[in-house]
Amino acid sequence: MRVHSIERASGRDGIEWSARISVADQERTVRFGGPPELVSNADATPFLAAALLPAMAWGHDLHVDGAVSGAVVAKVPMIARLFASMDPTLRVPEVTVAEEAEEPWPAGDGGVACMFSRGVDSSYSAAVPRVDPGPLDALVYCRTLEPNHDEATAAAELEATRRAAEVVGLPLHAVWTDLREFTDPMFGWSAMHGSGLAALALLVRQRFDHVVLPSAYDLESLAPAGSHPAIDPLWSSPSTRIHHDHLDRGRHAKVAWLAAERPDLLPHLKVCYQHSTQTNCGQCHKCALTMSSLRAEGALGLATLFPAELDLEVVRRQRVVGPGSRGLWVPIARRAREVGDDELADALEDMLRLSAVPTLRELLSSRSKVAEQAFRTLAGPPRFEPYDPERATTFERFDRAYTDARLSLIRHGEVRPLGTPPPPGLRASTVVASLAASIRHRRRRR
Numbered sequence: 075m076r077v078h079s080i081e082r083a084s085g086r087d088g089i090e091w092s093a094r095i096s097v098a099d100q101e102r103t104v105r106f107g108g109p110p111e112l113v114s115n116a117d118a119t120p121f122l123a124a125a126l127l128p129a130m131a132w133g134h135d136l137h138v139d140g141a142v143s144g145a146v147v148a149k150v151p152m153i154a155r156l157f158a159s160m161d162p163t164l165r166v167p168e169v170t171v172a173e174e175a176e177e178p179w180p181a182g183d184g185g186v187a188c189m190f191s192r193g194v195d196s197s198y199s200a201a202v203p204r205v206d207p208g209p210l211d212a213l214v215y216c217r218t219l220e221p222n223h224d225e226a227t228a229a230a231e232l233e234a235t236r237r238a239a240e241v242v243g244l245p246l247h248a249v250w251t252d253l254r255e256f257t258d259p260m261f262g263w264s265a266m267h268g269s270g271l272a273a274l275a276l277l278v279r280q281r282f283d284h285v286v287l288p289s290a291y292d293l294e295s296l297a298p299a300g301s302h303p304a305i306d307p308l309w310s311s312p313s314t315r316i317h318h319d320h321l322d323r324g325r326h327a328k329v330a331w332l333a334a335e336r337p338d339l340l341p342h343l344k345v346c347y348q349h350s351t352q353t354n355c356g357q358c359h360k361c362a363l364t365m366s367s368l369r370a371e372g373a374l375g376l377a378t379l380f381p382a383e384l385d386l387e388v389v390r391r392q393r394v395v396g397p398g399s400r401g402l403w404v405p406i407a408r409r410a411r412e413v414g415d416d417e418l419a420d421a422l423e424d425m426l427r428l429s430a431v432p433t434l435r436e437l438l439s440s441r442s443k444v445a446e447q448a449f450r451t452l453a454g455p456p457r458f459e460p461y462d463p464e465r466a467t468t469f470e471r472f473d474r475a476y477t478d479a480r481l482s483l484i485r486h487g488e489v490r491p492l493g494t495p496p497p498p499g500l501r502a503s504t505v506v507a508s509l510a511a512s513i514r515h516r517r518r519r520r
């Protein structure tokens with residue numbers, strides 16, 4: 075994979091950096107842009123962060139035909155090994171650059187910025203009193219990260235984010251990139267998220283000494299993911315430290331903190347990326363998750379971009395897979411029970427149980443074509459992917475590789491080639507194999 079033809083152009087909105095990325099017989103342009111005071115001195119380093127995971131997925135080496143921070147280049151092999159340890163189908167590439175550049179600007183007076191999108195994690199990161207790496211001086215919003223937003227929605231969302239930043243009390247800087255058009259066909263954003271935000275942080279490093287990337291998990295629920303506390307900080311350059319925000323509060327605890335300490339931010343919460351709208355749909359996984367948290371904290375009425383009521387059938391309909399995404403729901407179920415919202419707690423527990431076992435329909439349909447046809451006639455098309463709770467299609471590749479390896483070990487005591495699916499639940503062969511191992515062991519002791 076080659077990143078080349080790196081160009082800088084001035085436009086109406088600011089300065090845009092573009093590069094051609096060639097891989098196999100394909101070639102496309104990727105762009106990053108922002109106001110001149112943030113990005114005028116940028117170089118090819120953001121393109122390195124943007125292209126590393128795609129090169130690993132293609133199994134190609136990577137050459138960046140431009141000036142890249144020498145300090146970042148030196149850490150790329152370590153970053154690549156970390157990604158490959160979470161997903162062994164990714165190949166650690168040789169990475170070369172045309173020029174290893176010194177940072178062209180001094181560090182020390184730029185202050186602290188935080189990436190901001192009005193979701194739960196970034197609203198919390200923007201508002202919580204902060205001693206490390208210090209109080210925030212600015213928020214950075216990428217106005218083109220949602221692929222479902224048309225131009226009118228993107229413009230309205232930028233204005234809505236400016237109003238939210240005013241409530242936080244910090245200046246907002248808007249940047250842009252079309253990176254997702256390049257990476258979405260290869261990865262979900264959950265896999266690209268850390269490198270994508272690191273690329274944006276590297277884009278604006280002439281302006282800030284520190285850039286905070288909001289975290290998605292607390293320590294208890296931490297799962298392999300594209301934005302990770304072990305990886306994100308490695309993208310730091312000598313002039314700008316990149317921080318994965320602290321893991322002391324998870325998603326539900328952040329909602330609880332916002333409800334208690336900053337209820338004025340709740341009317342600005344926007345978590346939904348399903349449609350080109352300025353409101354939250356109330357039907358998708360992220361909406362159901364956030365509305366459940368808000369309801370458990372008695373604050374749903376304040377979050378006015380959501381529907382006024384949580385439809386508990388929407389909660390029951392979720393299929394939550396992978397240790398990372400299930401972990402996000404657990405504190406909400408505990409809290410709902412604690413505050414006596416048994417209706418919500420029951421729905422959450424129903425959903426988690428349903429996520430752990432096949433439905434009757436799935437059990438019968440997988441065994442008989444006649445049963446499948448009967449269900450289809452009586453109840454319409456299935457609402458869920460076929461049963462395989464730990465491996466359904468909706469969770470991201472890093473979480474999946476981790477789950478596969480551990481399920482094989484936990485269920486069967488088997489060490490399988492990395493990246494292969496685990497066999498289903500308890501099998502007769504597992505029982506036979508463990509009995510045989512026990513007999514061999516006893517024979518040897520005699």
Ligand SMILES: [Zn+2]
Pocket residue numbers: 345346347348354355356357358359360361
């Ligand atoms: Zn939604």
